[in-house]
Amino acid sequence: MRRRTFLTSLAAVIPAGIILSNLDLNGPPTLTHTSNPKLPYDKQPSGWKGTPRLSDGTFQNLYHPFEASLAAVLKWKLDKNPQEEAKKTDKRRLEVNHIGTFHPNGRDELIWLGHASYLIYIGGVTILTDPVWLDNWVLKRNSALPIDPEQLRDVNYILLSHDHRDHCDEATLKLLGKLLPKAQILTGMNMGSLIQSWMPKNKIQEAGWFQTYDIKESLRITFLPTRHWSRRGLLDTNQRLWGGYYIESGESTIYFMSDSGYGSHFKLISETMGSPDYALMGVGAYKPEWFMHPAHISPMDAAKVFQEMGGKHFIPMHFGTFDLSDELLLEPLDWLKANPEAVNGALVEPIVGKNLLVG
Incomplete structure (x- = not known):
């Protein structure tokens, strides 16, 4: 990884324990549970108490306490x-299929826009996930955006999984706020205060884990746990909830993992929500594994998760667009293509801008 990102990475992982705003002078914080009282639980695990949060306001992972x-x-x-020289000479990039206009014509579509961003048309509803489309001082795209944002006029929902800058970009969201003022934002608890000023006309719904959003269409979107963390600056560690999504229509189901380390929450999700038809799995930003594994899953462990969840189609993401870690940009896809049996031959090779739904 280029060392120009040193200060950015440093700010992203400074231990919460040295940040004064997170210190509790009255003793150690106690564990509580929370949810949004305005949103329902259509499906929830047996004995579910709500999203874990400490009395100091910081959200917690289900099984693995956040440590930095x-x-x-x-x-x-x-x-x-050890791969630094190979990265300097590596010129391979993701294949990009440029889209002129987006006209789904009634058929479901799942189009990868790079990293964790998708354009989804399912059950007559148009959805965007984690749109980070514009270069900024931290992130530079290594794959072109396949569509002109001006072409998007009828988006119903924008899903924002968490506040990290490779998933939640201020400039992109300000642009979409102007282009798509009627699109609703579906995100995690406490995210609204961050993004409302960027998108003042857009309605925002904030969910706890396993809560279902209030939407009018015959579609169900549920916010799900991941093993991750959140921070936007130096004084807000884990103040905003992170998570993934389960999208259900009458025809198919899509699991959007977002960022996550390996853990028992994946099995909990499949036991509660069912096995997904399409599993959108993060596979990049995983090296060095000794450092990355609590927050980013490797392609090897993503394949293991896919098996555990009983998914039908494996679609890898979170690689190839941004240079965030030590591995080569396309290394995760190389491993998956070399080991098709790891995902039961169910790999859908991702091409940016192409409809990835099978059939």
Whole structure:
């Protein structure tokens, strides 16, 4: 990884314990559970109490407490990447199929826009996920955006999984707020205060894990747990909830993983929601694994999760667009193509701008 991102990475993983706003002078925080009282639970695990949150206001993972180590990030950033020379000479990039206009004509579509961003048309509803489309001081795209944002006029919902800058981009959301003022934002608890000023005309719904959003169409979208964390600056660690999504229509189901380390929550999701027809699995930004594994899953573990969840079609994402870690941009896809049996031969090879639905 280029060392120009050192300060950005450092800010992203400074331990919560050294941030004064997170210190509780009255003793250690206690565990509570929370939810949005305005949203229902259509499906929930047995004995579910709500989204775990400490009394200091920080959200918590289900099975793996969030831990950050300044020493660990310094070790990662200062150690030599064994693939550094290979990355300098690697010119391979994702294949991009440019879209002139978006006219679904009544048939479902699932179009990858790069990284964790999708354009989805399902059950007559148009959805965007985690749109990060414009270069900024932190992120530079290595794959072209396949569509002109001006072509999007009838988007119903924008799903924002969490506040990290490779999933939640201020400039992109300000643009979409102007282009799509009627689109509703579906996101996690406490995200509204971050994005409302960027999109002042857009309605925002904030959910806890396993809560279902209030939508009019014959579609169900449920917010789900991941093993991850959140931070936008230096003083807001885990103040906003992170998560993934389960989208259900009468014809098919789509699981959007977002960012996650490996954990038992995947099995909990499939037991509660069912096995997905399409599993959109993060597979990149995973090296070095000793450092990345609590927050980003490897292609090997993503394949294992797919097997555990009983998915039908495996669609890899979160690689190839942004250079966030030590591996080569297309390395995760290389491994998946070399090991098709790992996902039961169910790999859908992703092409940016192409409809990835099978059939």
